[in-house]
Amino acid sequence: MHTTSLVRAFAGACFGVAAVAARAADPTPLEEVVVTGEFAGPGMWRVTKPGDAADHVLWIIGDPPPLPKRLSWKSKSVEAVVLRAQEILRDASVTMEPDEKIGVFRGLALMPAAMKARRNPGDAELADLLPPELYTRWLAQKRRFLGRDGGIEEWRPLFAADKLRKAAYKDLELRDSGMVWDVVRKLADRNRIRTTSPQLKFTFKADELKAKIKEFQRESLPDVECLAASIALTEALSDRATEDARARAWATADLATLQSLPALPNAGLPCITAVMSSQVAKEILPADIREQLYQLWLSEAERALAANETTFAIAPLDKLLSADGYLARLRARGYETETPH
Secondary structure (H helix, E strand, O other), rough: OHHHHHHHHHHHHHOOOOOOOOOOOOOOOOOOOOOEEOOOOOOOEEEEOOOOOOOOOOEEEEOOOOEEOOOOOOOHHHHHHHHHHEEOOOEEEEEEEOOOOOOOOHHHHHHHHHHHHOHHHHHOHHHHHHHHHHHHHHHHHHHHHHHHHHHHHEEOOOHHHHHHHHHHHHHHOEEEOHHHHHHHHHHHHHHOEEEEEOEEEEEEOOHHHHHHHHHHHOOOOOOHHHHHHHHHHHHHHOOOOHHHHHHHHHHHOHHHHHOOOEEOOOOOHHHHHHHHHHHHHHOOOOHHHHHHHHHHHHHHHHHHHHHOOEEEEEHHHHHOOOOOOOOHHHHHHHOOEEEEO
């Protein structure tokens, strides 16, 4: 599951947590490479319905895991598909909104409670919660990306993990999503191509938010694994040669290389598990929200494929390649998928 939209939605309502998608690695040492210019990729999957006399096609491009911010790409084949598409389909996401508007002054009044919610219950520190070996690794990553931030030692592992990941992305000049959309959006706006962004919408009671935050302050979470996975992620992301190799494979549609690379530690799943275990989240979000997001996207993909001669879709690469991902589910529903060459 690509968890970014879900965690950010929950965080937007309460505390500011963000999730990170998985990425892959390559052991081949390379000099620093700037991947720019016109390449044959990134590649696109071609999805069709057997027996469709109208020959409707759904083209899907994989939005990659973390890539260097300096990377730019320009694919004539991708642009050609976008320009003849009647619709662009983005990934499914979650939005959470209060049942009434929260004004500026009311929002400021909530800030002290939200800040306190970052701290561990009982004034515990990370040294008390983490196994010794993991705490040693945490100190190394903290020293590299966060410097002498003593206050973070009192934070819950969930929030410490979020701050570490954000600092690492900034320091390493990486971005975790949006590389494809940045290019496609300009084409869509310029040519007035319809864009569909499927969303699950949930509402929370604004007048209960302060009480929910205080409830969260007292609640313990199983979030040590979230920090452990985030530490493993920032350790792996620090391999700049691997980042450049993977970026080049994505930008040149080298799917075989991408699939052969070891998967990067996935901080998203343990972090979202920690969030979803909280009573606050259980009262707002359904337990099967991951499946709901998958079903929502698949329904929109089938609708668009039936309605349009050409549809262009953007989905996280890990959601496309996983064993129970979008492509596998489309095949299970009787669609044919052609792998990028």
